[in-house]
Amino acid sequence: AGASSGGNSAYPSFSSRIAFIIVTAGSAVGLGNVWGFPYVAGQNGGGGFVLIYLLALAFVAAPAFMAELMLGRMGKASPPNALGRLQAKAGSRLHWPLVGWTGLVGTILVLSFYAVIAGQAMDYAIEAAKGGFAGWSDHEVQALDADFKSSMPMMALWSAIFMGLTALIVSFDINTGLEKAGKVMMPALLMILLGMVIYSGNTGDFGAAVDFLFGFHKMDVTPRLFLEAVGQAFFTLGVGVGGIMTYGSYMGSNVNLPRATLWIVAMDLFVALAAGLAIFPLVFSSGVSAAAGPGLVFLTLPLIFADIPGGAVVAFAFFLLLTFAAVTSSISLLSPTVARLEEAGWSRRKGAVLMASLAVIISLLTAYSFAGGKHVFPLAALGLDGMTFFDLIREGVSNFILPLSGLAYALMVGWALSREEVRKALPMEDGLMFRLWHGVIRYVAPICITALFIGAVAG
Numbered sequence: 001a002g003a004s005s006g007g008n009s010a011y012p013s014f015s016s017r018i019a020f021i022i023v024t025a026g027s028a029v030g031l032g033n034v035w036g037f038p039y040v041a042g043q044n045g046g047g048g049f050v051l052i053y054l055l056a057l058a059f060v061a062a063p064a065f066m067a068e069l070m071l072g073r074m075g076k077a078s079p080p081n082a083l084g085r086l087q088a089k090a091g092s093r094l095h096w097p098l099v100g101w102t103g104l105v106g107t108i109l110v111l112s113f114y115a116v117i118a119g120q121a122m123d124y125a126i127e128a129a130k131g132g133f134a135g136w137s138d139h140e141v142q143a144l145d146a147d148f149k150s151s152m153p154m155m156a157l158w159s160a161i162f163m164g165l166t167a168l169i170v171s172f173d174i175n176t177g178l179e180k181a182g183k184v185m186m187p188a189l190l191m192i193l194l195g196m197v198i199y200s201g202n203t204g205d206f207g208a209a210v211d212f213l214f215g216f217h218k219m220d221v222t223p224r225l226f227l228e229a230v231g232q233a234f235f236t237l238g239v240g241v242g243g244i245m246t247y248g249s250y251m252g253s254n255v256n257l258p259r260a261t262l263w264i265v266a267m268d269l270f271v272a273l274a275a276g277l278a279i280f281p282l283v284f285s286s287g288v289s290a291a292a293g294p295g296l297v298f299l300t301l302p303l304i305f306a307d308i309p310g311g312a313v314v315a316f317a318f319f320l321l322l323t324f325a326a327v328t329s330s331i332s333l334l335s336p337t338v339a340r341l342e343e344a345g346w347s348r349r350k351g352a353v354l355m356a357s358l359a360v361i362i363s364l365l366t367a368y369s370f371a372g373g374k375h376v377f378p379l380a381a382l383g384l385d386g387m388t389f390f391d392l393i394r395e396g397v398s399n400f401i402l403p404l405s406g407l408a409y410a411l412m413v414g415w416a417l418s419r420e421e422v423r424k425a426l427p428m429e430d431g432l433m434f435r436l437w438h439g440v441i442r443y444v445a446p447i448c449i450t451a452l453f454i455g456a457v458a459g
């Protein structure tokens, strides 16, 4: 059973349009939205960064996301094989499957740090359930974070638990595993998030949060800022590693692809902004720094939960939200390699266990980066001064693998496949919307991504 390498009718498919949208939105909505967006926006000064991020989302990442879904639905196989088929169709001599293989490596790299951070979220959810952070001092909150991050066995254990859960869900067929998980966790996540925004709006400084995220502030516009904004836009949608292509391959021909894309991008953006509006009002009313960095949700939020009314409940809800967001994304990250192994005759269960174990082993590099503190720079010898393995993996994936794959997708869809073929695959009428998107995929996205890299190298 399951996927064979032929594009036959036995190829699995999500059971309905809504199931497809929920599961794929679950993939997009992840740690990148709730943990990543607030801290990256915070570090980069708010408003201006958010504006560039929105532009990058609209003109580069979302059109590329649509292209990736389309490639998946056209290719109906794991990313390397789907792209191999499309290469043949386009009669191209370039090696398209290479982009698929790079993506597969990317999925495991993302999982390797996802597992540690999701593990910390799970650990904190348990801490919150035991009575929250009520009355904790600055020192105690820092000690909790430091305890977690200094203990390799603890991080490895949580990483294994998180990946075990992920592998369990992925080992079922897609309608039982991926779909059920999405249908339970996504609505729960949205409810908890809305509850938090309302709570923060009443308890914290909502005006300051809105001004920070959407107001205009003087800031330095550097190539680095663009790279971060574009990287965040790609990461948040999950474009570029083949998770989306794999979900696209399970998308029925009855799904309106452009409309589904709009829904998913809108939901992803909504969650990122809502996470910002849940976190920053509390940050500003408590006087902690918005630029706290990756520790924002673990170092800063518990301090705030420590002295607000109902803090324990809010804390538990928040870390549960973070965990759900992570799981609905990690199952998408594990799917492409498992699909590829299925094509090689493996069972889903065996494939899921093998790839999850690999992710756990590589996650030790992230754990080591945390345990060694910020001051261990094992890569200095390579000229990557000031970077840990975690930094290297996170930035390497979001700022390089994702945009470069996005560029490859844009060139495949915009230039190598024929315009008619692409239009019929979506399908879209030959109207303004299609022309706009096709123009963006053909010119705007490739030019922006290329300019970005030139800027990053030169700057």
Ligand code: TYR
Binding pocket: 027, 028, 029, 030, 031, 032, 033, 110, 235, 236, 237, 238, 239, 241, 242, 243, 244, 329, 330, 332, 333
């Ligand atoms: N989009 C997810 C996030 O924002 C990360 C992710 C990346 C998920 C690629 C899936 C995927 O295939 O956290």
